[in-house]
Amino acid sequence: MRHNPALRDGHQIRLIEGGQDYFEALVAALNQARSHVLLETYIFDLHGAAVRVAEALERAALRGVRVWLVVDGVGTPQLPEVWRVRFALAGVDWRIYAPLGALGLLIPSRWRRLHRKLCVVDGQTAFCGGINILDDWYDPHHGSLARPRLDFAVSAQGELVGHIQDSMSQLWWRLQGAKNARERKIPQALHSFITAGLPLPWKPPLPLPDGSPPPSRAALLLRDNVLHRTQIERAYRKAIGLARHEVVIANAYFLPGRRLRQALVHAARRGVRVRLLLQGRYEYFMQYHAARPVYGTLLAAGVEIYEYDASFLHAKVAVVDPDNERPWATVGSSNLDPLSLLLAREANVVVADRQFAQQLHRRLIQVIASQSTPVLAAFGQRLWHQRLRDRLAFGLMRMALFLTGHRY
Template sequence: MRHQPVLTDGHQLRLIEGGDAYFKHLIAAVDRARSQVQLETYIFDFHGDAAAVAEALERAALRGVRVWLVVDGVGTGPLPRQWQRRFEAAGVECRIYSPLGRLGLLFPSRWRRLHRKLCVVDGQVAFCGGINILDDWYDPRHGALTHPRLDFAVQAQGALVQQVQETMTQLWWRLQAVRHVRQHNFPEAFSSFRAAGLHLPWAQDGEGTGQIVARAGLLLRDNVLNRKQIERAYMRAIAAARHEILIANAYFLPGRRLRKALVLAAQRGVRVRLVLQGRYEYFMQYHAVRPVYETLLAAGIEIHEYTASFLHAKVAVVDPQRDRPWATVGSSNLDPLSLLLAREANVVVADRSFARQLHQRLEQIMAEHCSLVSAASFQRRPWHQRLRDRMAFGLMRLALFLTGKRY
């Protein structure tokens, strides 16, 4: 079992903020594709600017590029009928990860979702981050937004591309195998299972882009070989911190180990700052974290709530100004759904220029769009809010009990 990612030198990295910029770079790469596009996402929505990504996939398939699209059965569900027909006509191959049956999410085994957001084009460029194919100015539950959703992704060239491509290809062939089994086509199912285990060195060296040249690697979280990889990477980085830890995380509910690591870091003089969700989005995720605030604030950890719009980022920076900087950008929240159940993917970067760039942007966000939570104001929150917080925390603990997992 591999406990830590392989970091290699020479990656060309571009930090991307927001869906508008992400779609621009993603569509440009897809429009240049000559052989294959592989895309995985939790949400594929077709409103607004997100439809432009669907159109780019359609264009690629129509000119003979092989396009593999995987979406999650909860985050996306069945595609709109119009787009099903358009993708089929163009030749876009689409698979739904763990589609829900009649009983939906009633069974805990159905809570294991595909939450990572990955793309590889021609084995030359990869994208990894937290940005869904979803218009930044639109939310499926809340409608039009007054400010864009805050999230990040990374565009990469280098050995990281092959790491991303291999994990995507393995999942694709496993989904193919399951499909063949359901069709009672067992010879094809066997062939697909064999293909899922193959090492496929398709990645090629791309042309230089003039971006940051950095040491980087891929962090994965799944229910087989990489159950703890992302959590352990965070723990190691926090334990090694000497000056500063800055984490921006949308759905933040750390387990005992991670809470203890943050508290110990603060106690040894490390400045620990958290950028967390400040706007109500989901009952469980919004309220369940509040009972944890008291412990964190008492240890001297700063909590900044992002209030301009919905926070969807899952990024962190440790000691960006020092000799051993560490940063990560990806899909994994620091909560039990991500760290115990979902398939996740983060890029980890050991590079001062990249870490400084992400750190500088987070500093600006805190200064312009966040409210600092004080221990006194937290203690003064009304009783009905405290009640909702405790109810959500209790429901989360019950959900963990039902999964049979410790956190």
């Protein structure tokens, strides 16, 4: 496998905000596919604008492109019957990662989910971010939204496309091998597991046209339960530890462990301006309430916390020192909470490029200024029943981690 998390030169990285622009870019790439398409997503909800992606996958398969789709068994327990038929007729191959089965999430090992949102087209272009295949104006649990959710992704060309493709290809063949083994097709299962180590074809990107932005240094960061258990968290801690001026983090489900909290506290105490843009609207009991007991420590150290309340926040991005000599930015699928950092398969792209970092920084500061509410020091004086719910959720999260054998 080609993957090396070291930053490398020669990438074209473009920031994408929101599902509408993401789907437009994704469909355009799928319409140009000639060889193969790999797509992974936690949620594939065939409602509204997301249908365009399914239709593009179908068209690609019908013209002979090899199309592999993987969805998560919690985020997408099943595809609608009409689309199962359409994909079968077109030749789209799809798999569900870790279906829940009868006992569902009562089995702790099933909390290990596929949470990455990745796509590779022809080994030339890749997409990575936090955006599911889900209409921005719709939520499966809350219905129509008054404003679109806030989320980001990137499109990429360059060496990391091969790294993303290798990771996706390995997962596909392991899923295929497990499927064959369950069906007692032992020779086919062995072939699939052997094939998992063989990369799909990857080609360097074509020369850039005149007037293109200068290439960026970038890398792929993964989190899984084998070789890359702490890669994303360590990258965050290192970037925060090296910060000299500013850290801005936007994260949907925020419950950092002790070492990451310490990194934020130490940065703020040495004079770095640290701003957190977090979920301000109630979505899930655990994620909403369990985060709040850590606010006090961060606020006391001088960390600024803002809650996004215009719609649902789904972003998982960060920027460090965008205007200085060592800019750092990341866009991906990983929340800064135990589900992402200890259990799920995640993928982030890191970019060390001033122009990219400044672009993401400007957008986050706009959102903080116009669409969020500051969390003040008086937060700790909230009503007793609010604090009780927070402590209950925090305790339940700690208990859940104990059941999985993790300390956080």
